[in-house]
Each structure stands twice: as C-alpha cells, then as structure tokens.
Amino acid sequence: MRTQPAEITSLADAVKDLVHDGDTVALEGFTHLIPVAAGQEIIRQRKRDLTLVRMTPDIVYDQLIGAGCARKLIFSWGGNPGVGSLHRFREAVQTHELEIEEHSHAGMANRYVAAASHLPFAILRGYNGTSLPEHTDTIKPITCPFTGEQLTAVPALDLDVGIIHAQQADRKGNVQLWGQTGVQKETVLGAKRSLVTVEEIVDELEPKPNAVVLPRWVVTRVAHVPGGAKPSYAQDYYERDNQAYKAWDAISKDRERFAAWMETL
C-alpha cells in the first residue's frame, strides 16, 4: 500500500467521491467539533442505505435518520444533549425503519481503538449483568488465558468512511484539532477513507497543547468548511449555540415541521 497525501477539495466533491450508498460511515466528535456540515451534505446528496456509526448520535444524526439516509445505526447514547430526546431517531426505532446495534460508550470507544489498530476485536470489563448482550450480537464473553477471568469482547468497527471536523489543516493537508478530541483520531485511522472538514487552512500548523495531529497521508480528503461544526463547539472559533439545540426539539417532534426544515437545507 503506497499511501497518497490528502487532497483538498470542496465538501460536495469530497462527499460525492467518498460516501457511497450502503457504506458504513462514522461522523465523530464528542459534543465538541461535530461534523454537522458534512452530515448535512450527505443529506443533500441523498445518500441511502447507510450504516451510520456514532457514540452520541445527536441532532445531525436525527436529521440524517429523518431524511432517510440510514438503514442502521451503531451507537451508545442517542439523545439531544442537555435537551432531551431525538424524535426522528425515536420514531424510526419504534417503527422499525431503523435497525440498531447498541453499545455502551466504553464498548464503542474500544471498537474504534480496535479499528485503528487493525485488530479484529478489543477487550474490556463491561456489559456484565446488563441486558445489552441479550440484544446486541457484537458483545461476547472472552476468557483471560492467564487468570481465567471472564471479560467482554467487542469487534472492531468496520468503517468505510470516517468523517471529523478539525480546527485547522495546512496547505498540504496535515490536520490539527485540539481541546477535547474524543475518538476523532481513531475514526480517521480506523476507516478505509476519511474526510476532515476544517475551520481554517493555514500556512503552517503551530503545535498546540492537547492537540491531535493527523499527517496528510492518513487523511483522504480535507474540505475547508468554516462553521462546519455549528451549532456545536469549535474551541477557539465559536461556542455552542444552545438555542439551536433547544429549537431542534420542536422541529424534530413534528413530521411536517421536519419536512419544512429539510426544504431549507
């Protein structure tokens, strides 16, 4: 495998080239740096039959689900953080329009780690005594070959596309994000193809505390999308627009209002 450096293209071209109907796609960002604009571009391009992956599906996933892009959701917490429920998600589950594969955060985080490590599975202390293993096939017991203890195994996420939002890229396509960086590194390293939308393209990345740097040769595409994480945060660029999260509740609750919102996209 001779890797190629990232290409810098428009968001529309990147989504067109990287995301195909039927793909398994993760858009990550743990309340900070959520790739909202990329998710909405997937809706605009009417991608279908996707298996969507995300630890914390929130309003952009509610939008993707409501718009009919998803066949299946792999997740660990699906809610409107600090507000309440995701009504499109909730309805799709309750009406069986959406298949789900449900984990805990620790299980999902370790599934990303296994993907980034090119291991078929990861182990953790988790799930014992909960009802999750009864309903989720991707949770299995495993015995420690040294102590005999029983732990839990979860399989690597098999991602076609990993999408994240970052603060900066340089002109060569090297990416830097900082602050709380969640599982974004694993999302890129664990996927066959990756897209990073960025607030800013700079001449030179200046090293920062708490930064994750992704060299251009592990990134497939970079797209310059200022505001691409709104209404979520982008540290040192903008704060969370809490009103938008609250306003989403009413839009999502009502099919007609949701349809009208779709028109505005």
Added chain:
Amino acid sequence: MRTQPAEITSLADAVKDLVHDGDTVALEGFTHLIPVAAGQEIIRQRKRDLTLVRMTPDIVYDQLIGAGCARKLIFSWGGNPGVGSLHRFREAVQTHELEIEEHSHAGMANRYVAAASHLPFAILRGYNGTSLPEHTDTIKPITCPFTGEQLTAVPALDLDVGIIHAQQADRKGNVQLWGQTGVQKETVLGAKRSLVTVEEIVDELEPKPNAVVLPRWVVTRVAHVPGGAKPSYAQDYYERDNQAYKAWDAISKDRERFAAWMETL
C-alpha cells in the same frame, strides 16, 4: 479507595518508602527522560531481589543488575543504544544470575496498557512465527470470538512501583512531561505506587504541546532531582551525553572497573 495527592519528598525518602526488597519495579523512559538518578538511589539503598521491568534496559539497568539488585528482568531490548552491548546484563544472563522474561516492544507496550486499564491481559498481532513464545510463558494464543483469527495475548504487568522522570511538577504534585513520552503515563497508572523525579518544581504548569499531565492524585511521590535523567535527554533542559554512553562500555566490560565505579556512586 480514597486517593491521596502526591507528597513531595527527597529522592532518598521516596525510594526508601516506596521500593521494598522483592518488589516488581519499572523505571521507564524510552531513550528520553530515563530516571537514572532514581535507579542509582535504588543501588545506593542496596535493594535486593527486585523484578525489574523496562522495555529498553540500558546503562542504568546494567548498573542495577551489576550491583546485584535484580532477581529477574522483564524486557524487550537490552542494549547500550547506539554503542553496543550491556556487559553486566549479558554476563548475568549467561551465568544464570538473572532470570529473564523476554518480549517484543509491542508486547511490552501492550502489557503496560493492560496494567493502566486494570485489565488482566491485552491482545496484539505479534510473535507469530518467532521463537519467543517457546521461551516466554507470558505469550499465549487467543482466538477472536467474531472472526476466528488467532492473535496473541500478553498479561498485564503487575507493577508494585512505577518510576519515571519528568520535566516539571507544581507545588501540589501535579506532573508534566513533554516531547517523546513513551510509556511513562502507563507506568504510573499501571503501578500500585509511583515516583516521579522532576527537573524543576514550578508554581504553575503551563500547558505544552505533546505533554502528558499526571494529576497529583495518581502520583504517590514527587522528588526534585535536577539532572535526574543524565546522561539521557530531558527535552528543553539538556541533551544526551553521548560520551557517557560510550564510556560505559569499558566500565561495564571489566568487573573491577565496575566495582570501582560502584564505589563512586
């Protein structure tokens, strides 16, 4: 477990209180920030019967072994980096004075990760086809419960004491190290007790790129030992004294010169 914040004491007191004969002790630092002064204090206090752990035992481990502190060594590469062999180590192995448990770097790194995670083992793709599993009990096959692939399991390191060297601590005992930080975080988090020697104690830790911060409540003792990593590097404090590494070869090769060196300690 109600954890206590780190105490700041002298190096002599810290070693006296934390390291007991028979303990399993890791002194880590992957060519950068090697806790040499702490190792030499262990020699001075004539600790015995230690199981010493280190990915890259180098000259301070040669000294500990030559001084008779170690019963056993758990390691993955024992040499004088850029110079050649470790003669005290080599002789102790060849004369069976030192028991060894030998791994690869990837195996050792994952054993530290398992220890920091309080898991009994870790998995990796590794060792297949090599002679290591024939001679090392702590390498076992494990089968992926999802794909059936055979991988390798290694047990967590069971560390009584983890010792590292860092650039800075603040007066409360919070620690910051930066640059290439190896497995130092795992060494502290994977051990029952920990000691961090530092170049400098400052009023406030200023966030740095590529830094590892260890909050004071995961560190048992901090000792102020400027130059504590010499002759290895401490980024932003001093460079490696390459002459000392070269000079060690002659001292280590000759039992009498080694004995004379011990007197100077």
Added chain:
Amino acid sequence: MSYEADEMMSVTAARALKDVNACFVGIGLPSTGANLARRTHAPDLVLVYEAGAIGAKPPSLPLSIGDGMLGETADAIVGVPEMFNYWVQSGRIDVGFLGAAQIDRYANINTTVIGGDYDNPKVRLPGAGGAPEIAASCGEVIVIVRQSTRAFVQTVDFVTSVGHGSGPGDREKLGLRGKGPTKVITDLGILEPDAETRELVLTHVHPGISAEQAQEATGWDLKIAADLKTTEPPTEAELRALRELVAA
C-alpha cells in the same frame, strides 16, 4: 430561606461528596451537585467529565459534557478511549453520579427502553452512554432521580447499569469492582442499600416529607430505616452558593 425540591437534591448531592477525591459528572443535577461541593466544602474535588476533562474547574455550569470551559480549566485532557480504559475501568474515580428513567429495589438502572420489549418499546430512551462502566467501576455510585411510581419500579424493563443485581454477592459474581450504588438521592429523601440484603432502604426524608409520601412514590414495598432521619435543610451559605452557580 425557602428552597425548591431540586435545590434540596443538589445540596444533598454536594454534601455526599465528603472526603471524595474524584467524581465522574454528567450534565444536570449531578453536575450542579458536584460543582456546588467544589464551591463549598470540597474545593479540591476533582471533577471528571466523560468527554475528556480531568480536574475541570468550570466557572459556571457547563451546557454539555464537552463544553470548552471544562477542557480549558482541566488539569488534564484525555481522549475518550483513554478516559474509559485508564480512568474509569481502572477504578480511579471514587464516585460516579448516575440518573435513571427506572430504578428497582436493588438500584439497578434503566435508561434504554420503557414498556413493550426491546424490539418494540413503548418509549425508546437515549441508551447507555458511559453509565454501565461507571456503575461497574467507580468506587461507589450515587443515583439522583425524582421519586415516583413510574421511576421506582418493581422490575426495570431493561438493565442498562447494574446496581446490586438481585441481591448479596451478585456484583462480586459479575466481576463488578466498585461498591455500586451507595445512595439514591431523590426529591423526597435518601435511600441506601441495606448492608446485608442490598435492598434500598429509606434512611432520610427531606424536611416536610413523610415516610408515607416516599412509600407512595415507590412501586415496591419500600423499607424504612428504624432510625429514619430528616435531612438537614439547605443552609443559607449552600443556597447562596447554589444560586450563584446556577445564575453564572
């Protein structure tokens, strides 16, 4: 000074953080309680938020667990896999706060589905998040939940996070290393597991609340402690600190 039921809950949560080094905090009442503790009796309390902030010192209540102010004021920031593996699973966090949509007499918690069955639920809730591992591995768990027969049920419809299982010895058998729920703080009082049976017992009622009110709000035959106590009402200092915090 008069006060609201939520304020009594937050103050009770804050008081429960005596002699605690580190606590794992979600958004809502747990965050309020933990931040109140930091501003009153526990200035050195280490707040850990699951998005990666360790030792956060937020100047006001964060809007979400990934709020910039948490990272900016933290002693350390770590990635989410490291948070769960090195910090939660390792048992380094003394206290974890959890909420609940349903809770049973052994303090098992449901935040996944209500009614029907898993495939055909009456209500689909957000799910597990970090709760199962917090419940398994934190030194102890404090549950904060408003008391009602809808929430306090005979049997939870789904075990999202294990409390005391079906009684003594269950946590040990399951390999869960923390003590599990040691307190359930409600708007009516405090429930604690019996040392022997692990069943929740009403040990405190809040001022003005009777044991009968608590029993009526519980979907099982709630046991009452022989020495049932009344919670100390919030002090003026507590209320002032709490209201400043909420207003900030």
Added chain:
Amino acid sequence: MSYEADEMMSVTAARALKDVNACFVGIGLPSTGANLARRTHAPDLVLVYEAGAIGAKPPSLPLSIGDGMLGETADAIVGVPEMFNYWVQSGRIDVGFLGAAQIDRYANINTTVIGGDYDNPKVRLPGAGGAPEIAASCGEVIVIVRQSTRAFVQTVDFVTSVGHGSGPGDREKLGLRGKGPTKVITDLGILEPDAETRELVLTHVHPGISAEQAQEATGWDLKIAADLKTTEPPTEAELRALRELVAA
C-alpha cells in the same frame, strides 16, 4: 570519487526508498539511508522512529531513536503503545528497516542469542525490540547487514523476526500481513527473495565485487540471479549529500 563499503550500503538503502511514503527507521545504517533519501530523491519521505516521532526531519543524524531533534521536527509525536498499535500493527508504514546478527536463506532474522541454546547462549544479544512487529506488519522490509558466513547462516539460532518462514505460504499461514523482506542490502550486493520459492537470490553485486565473493560470504549455497546486475556506484551528488549528513 572513491567510497567506502558502508557508503555503498547507505546509498543503496536510500535508493530503495523510491515511491515510498513512510518508512520506519532505527539507528545506524537504516537511519543514514533514510535520511539520505530525504536529502536526495525523496524530500517528502516520512521518517517514523519508534520512540514516537512521525515525519521527523532531523537536521543531522540522531544519536538515538529518542533524540530531541526527532520529536522537535516531527509532524506528530505519539506514545509508544500508540506507535505500535495504530501505526505499525495497522500496516500504515510502507517500509521497515531491520538489521540482523544472523539471517537465513528465507530472510528470517536473529537478534536474540547466538550459539548454545536460549537458556545457555554463547552470546546474549539485545533481543527483539520492535523488530518482530515491523517484520510482520510493515508493507515490506529491507534488511541491512554486512555479509559473512557468521551472519548468513544455514539456520538462525533463534527466530526473532520472521522473514519468509520456511518458504511459500508461510507468512500467510502465520497471519503476517506485510510482504516481508523484499531486499537484503549487504556490503557485497543485494539479495532478493525468489518470487516462487521465497529463497534469497543474489540479484546485484556492488562494483568490484564478484558473485563468488558473495557466495563465499554466505553460509548456504547462495543462488545467483540469471541476470545478475552490478549496482550503480554512488554518484558524486549522493556521496556529497551522504558525507554532509554524516558530518553534520
């Protein structure tokens, strides 16, 4: 311009890094070769050092793999567990350089013990380090070793790092994902595995070296390629760049 055998080896190593994105570098000849490639035909070559530097651009040859100049000039620095799990094991590195104390006809490598047996070795060597996983997972492996009957042996005393096992299909059976050794660069020439048998074949001799000399320096009946070539001697530009690098 006249040159030393080591210089021919470094130049050959540098030339082998054509169309390579990332290579994993140790200290010594591999580091010299990789840095020379960066200064000549491959300015964008990504140098990865196992202490954590990814994309290092050292201004001179580093003294050790943890040299400050590697981290300071790197695109990214990662911890050692991440280096082995996310970067090596994942197969992201195109080329890994390895040395050898012993190597056999299938390019299996020993850097652990020589003579006697494991428990009673004649010579105890440093051991595995990162080599087994580099050999398993890098896209391909280039071995750099001086050719002698002491090093080029019938059977290695210990398999530290797997080359082509005992022949065709072995790497696949063992689950090793990289191609394994594709070149062995010595002071006498270049050996490459036969496409079918996986046995090392002498494909190049360096200028002034004969196939017989190479055979004499090999502890098995060394096969010679039908179209045996002579390596191009180092160009003036290569030698100048190499000497500047070594002197820096």
